[in-house]
Amino acid sequence: MSSSSAGVEPGGKGPEYAVPALDKALDILEVLAGRLEGMSQVEIAAAVERSPSQIFRVLTTLERRGYLFRERQTGLYSLSLRLFDLAHRQEPLRALTAAALAPMRRLSDETGQSCNLSVLDVDRVRVVAQAESPADFGFRVRVGATFSVEETATGAVLRAFAGGGGAGGAAGAAGGDEGVLESIRERGFLERADAVRGSITDVVFPVLGASGGAAAALTVPYVATSYSAVPAERVREAASRAAAEISAGLGL
Incomplete structure (x- = not known):
């Protein structure tokens, strides 16, 4: 292989293969994923630090393949649901949902x-499914939203029951943090005020996979108001049964 087709990563760890068109496509998708409104070709080019002519063919291809939607009147590009669809085709996620x-x-x-149901996504907690309250008032979390592993009750449960829920289940935990995770394992769930909205109490149970480790976490963001006809104790019991039922469906 010629030296022109492969470089070397910093630190000499191995070859780094450059695919400019793929880099441009991924840059565009990542930029649009962080925007609520559509963007023009000129705006996208500025955001990815390239000229409009450099990204024209990439935008056209992404639109043709269904990853982007272009508003005909304004010419603004937005992400379609294609990536969401691909993510949900993944077999483990399909089985879980x-x-x-x-x-x-x-x-x-x-x-x-x-x-809502959440899984670990590298170093974040990602919501993969949700069931909305049938009441007139409730709290919902958007499917696809991500949250901190360290700061959320859901993240704490996923960490506590990772790898089978035994002493080695909290990889990376140390000192007092391991003590907290051990306490969660002993109780079998976690109930505490939401890290962002103190008026909400997160009731979280692990969903265990066939290996005995947490495949996901089931969270009820309990809203204690005059609209809450069911007391917290019954919510805990119902959430525990639901988590056990989902675990059984996964083959535990």
């Missing part, structure tokens, strides 16, 4: 509260 949706719906109907 398939096992979870019916129990989650029953949980919401029984408690009058919304609930």
Whole structure:
């Protein structure tokens, strides 16, 4: 292989293969993913530090393949749901959501509260499914939203039960942090005020996979108001049953 087709990564770790067109496409997708409104070709080019002519063919290809949607009147580009669709084709995620949706719906109907299902996504907690409250008032979390692993109750449960929920289940934990995770494992769940909205109490149970480790976490963001006809104790019981039912659906 000629030296012109491959470089070397900093530090000499190995070859770095440059694919300019792919880099441009990924840069464009990442920029648009962080925007609520559409962007023009000129705006996208500025954001990815390239000229409009350099990204024209990439934009055209992404639109043709269904990853981008272009508004005909304004010419603004937005992300389509194509990436969302691809993510949900992944077999583990399909199996998880398939096992979870019916129990989650029953949980919401029984408690009058919304609930959501989250997984670890590298170093973040990502919401992959949700059942909205049937009541007139409730709290919902957007599917696809990500949150801190360290600062959320959901992240704490996922960490506590990672790898089977034993002493080695909290990889990377140390000192007092390991003590907190051990306490969660002993109780089997976590209930505490939401890190962002103190008026909400997060009730979180692990969803265990066939290996015995946490495949996901089931969270009820409990809203204690006059609209809450079901007390917190019954919400805990219902959430525990739903998590066990989802775990059974995964083959535990």
